[in-house]
Amino acid sequence: MNETAWQGYLRSDGRKGIRNIILVVYTVECASHVAHAIGRDEDDVHVIGFPGCYDNQYAIRMILALGRHPNIGAVLAVGLGCEYTQPAKIAQTVRESGRPADAFFIQENGGTKASIDRGKQTIARLRAEMNSQTQMVPMGWSDLVVGSECGGSDGTSGLAGNPVVGAFFDLLVDRGGSAIFEEIVEMIGLRHILDARAASPQARTQLLAAYDKAEHYCREVRQYSVAPGNFAGGLTTIEEKSMGAFAKSGSRPIQGVIRVAERPPHNGLWLLDSVPDPHFMQFGYTNPNDTEGIMDLICAGSQIILFVTGRGSVIGSAVSPLIKVTGNSITYNRMRDDMDFNAGRILTGNITLPAAAEELAALVQAVAAGQQSKPEALGHREYFLMYKHQDTPALDAGCRA
Amino acid sequence: MGSHPAASPPVAFQINAADNVATLLEPAMPGPVVVRGSAGEKQIVAEQAIEHGHKIAIATIAPGESIIKFGVVIGAATRAIQQGEWVHLHNCSSRLDERSNAFDVRTGVPEDVTYE
Numbered sequence: 001m002n003e004t005a006w007q008g009y010l011r012s013d014g015r016k017g018i019r020n021i022i023l024v025v026y027t028v029e030c031a032s033h034v035a036h037a038i039g040r041d042e043d044d045v046h047v048i049g050f051p052g053c054y055d056n057q058y059a060i061r062m063i064l065a066l067g068r069h070p071n072i073g074a075v076l077a078v079g080l081g082c083e084y085t086q087p088a089k090i091a092q093t094v095r096e097s098g099r100p101a102d103a104f105f106i107q108e109n110g111g112t113k114a115s116i117d118r119g120k121q122t123i124a125r126l127r128a129e130m131n132s133q134t135q136m137v138p139m140g141w142s143d144l145v146v147g148s149e150c151g152g153s154d155g156t157s158g159l160a161g162n163p164v165v166g167a168f169f170d171l172l173v174d175r176g177g178s179a180i181f182e183e184i185v186e187m188i189g190l191r192h193i194l195d196a197r198a199a200s201p202q203a204r205t206q207l208l209a210a211y212d213k214a215e216h217y218c219r220e221v222r223q224y225s226v227a228p229g230n231f232a233g234g235l236t237t238i239e240e241k242s243m244g245a246f247a248k249s250g251s252r253p254i255q256g257v258i259r260v261a262e263r264p265p266h267n268g269l270w271l272l273d274s275v276p277d278p279h280f281m282q283f284g285y286t287n288p289n290d291t292e293g294i295m296d297l298i299c300a301g302s303q304i305i306l307f308v309t310g311r312g313s314v315i316g317s318a319v320s321p322l323i324k325v326t327g328n329s330i331t332y333n334r335m336r337d338d339m340d341f342n343a344g345r346i347l348t349g350n351i352t353l354p355a356a357a358e359e360l361a362a363l364v365q366a367v368a369a370g371q372q373s374k375p376e377a378l379g380h381r382e383y384f385l386m387y388k389h390q391d392t393p394a395l396d397a398g399c400r401a
Numbered sequence: 402m403g404s405h406p407a408a409s410p411p412v413a414f415q416i417n418a419a420d421n422v423a424t425l426l427e428p429a430m431p432g433p434v435v436v437r438g439s440a441g442e443k444q445i446v447a448e449q450a451i452e453h454g455h456k457i458a459i460a461t462i463a464p465g466e467s468i469i470k471f472g473v474v475i476g477a478a479t480r481a482i483q484q485g486e487w488v489h490l491h492n493c494s495s496r497l498d499e500r501s502n503a504f505d506v507r508t509g510v511p512e513d514v515t516y517e
Contacts, residue, residue, distance in 0.1 A: 231490060
């Protein structure tokens with residue numbers, strides 16, 4: 001089953017990474033310049049951060065999930081010195097996961113230049129520790145978690161781009177791996193289909209509860225995810241648009257619902273719910289931009305992201321390589337440097353859907369084995385962390401307890 | 402792919418064998434259209450001009466009958482639809498969105514909100 005294997009980085013929780021990245025985390029926007037300057041010209045350093053001065057449990061959970069992500073080998077947290085979010089607590093939690101980590105405040109370190117110098121020195125030390133500690137082990141499909149997202153969609157996304165990702169998800173799940181999809185607000189109208197795809201009675205309860213919350217949210221904010229441009233382009237109903245997006249999930253049973261910064265309890269296909277829970281104020285839009293959804297998928301442990309774009313988005317992602325799939329051959333040819341996979345060949349009759357899914361699987365495996373995806377090679381490292389509220393009592397004992 | 406694109410009929414893509422609509426990959430004029438996809442390939446006749454990305458009925462659909470795409474119901478026919486007809490807001494309605502029939506069929510612009 002798992003005869004295809006490549007080398008991965010073993011972490012203390014048993015998960016395996018496909019990259020060994022040092023993550024620099026800033027804890028307020030005021031520290032972002034220094035954090036980015038520390039990461040400049042360091043190939044194995046990625047930078048993420050949270051812009052707010054006031055902290056937020058949801059954002060803290062995301063930072064900790066990213067700091068202990070299988071693709072991350074070490075962490076440096078950098079703060080200004082007067083914000084709520086605590087760099088030292090982040091570093092402490094990451095150290096407890098067996099990874100080298102450090103933290104400092106810019107105000108206690110003599111300002112911009114001294115902090116950049118200290119950061120560079122710290123990175124060098126963390127890298128040496130990381131490289132001497134990290135164990136390489138064989139890794140296969142069952143160790144892989146892949147997330148899928150779509151954005152900059154056009155008429156081909158529902159016809160070819162999303163279906164090829166769905167067909168690949170079927171292969172991945174059949175080979176023992178894990179697949180995660182999200183964008184539940186683009187599943188409105190598909191309640192009966194979610195119901196029919198539930199792997200167990202418990203999964204059914206979770207799926208229907210997540211669906212009902214999303215539909216309620218759409219009703220509350222009076223917004224369905226369909227617009228005049230969609231109609232003009234040929235989409236007639238929200239059900240039609242939803243189904244085009246839902247095609248990313250493939251056809252296998254859904255094991256249940258996870259929430260942001262939670263990991264799938266076991267392998268298989270999972271739905272990620274990123275819709276805010278009711279709170280004293282309804283802050284936090286569900287999907288303010290594509291990068292936000294991608295970060296949610298990475299926080300769940302996805303080592304690779306498949307991003308479907310018909311019109312041609314150029315984003316990549318920090319922490320996990322992003323593979324760009326387009327169903328539009330014109331977009332593929334126009335943006336060849338950015339696009340990894342042309343699913344438009346399905347529409348021209350040049351390849352069948354199952355054959356395209358096998359080809360995509362080979363590409364995913366190559367990227368898992370170390371080949372850079374197009375956005376990764378171009379240096380795309382987008383990230384986005386925001387204020388939001390979700391009830392996750394089991395996780396609340398984290399950083400601030 | 403063809404040596405002279407104007408000579409070959411436009412292609413509509415059928416996603417699922419159960420679908421009664423296909424999506425045009427290029428604009429169609431009244432006349433032959435090739436339907437390609439999971440149910441193999443066949444030729445039908447477009448009754449009217451239909452834009453790229455829009456849907457063509459590949460079967461005759463009765464009033465109230467489901468419009469099927471991706472193998473699932475995406476709406477209901479609000480009147481009889483002949484094979485080869487354009488399927489859109491003028492003859493297909495969402496089962497959820499109450500505003501479904503309140504949009505201009507060409508531009509998609511809502512017509513149920515007044516601007517004085």
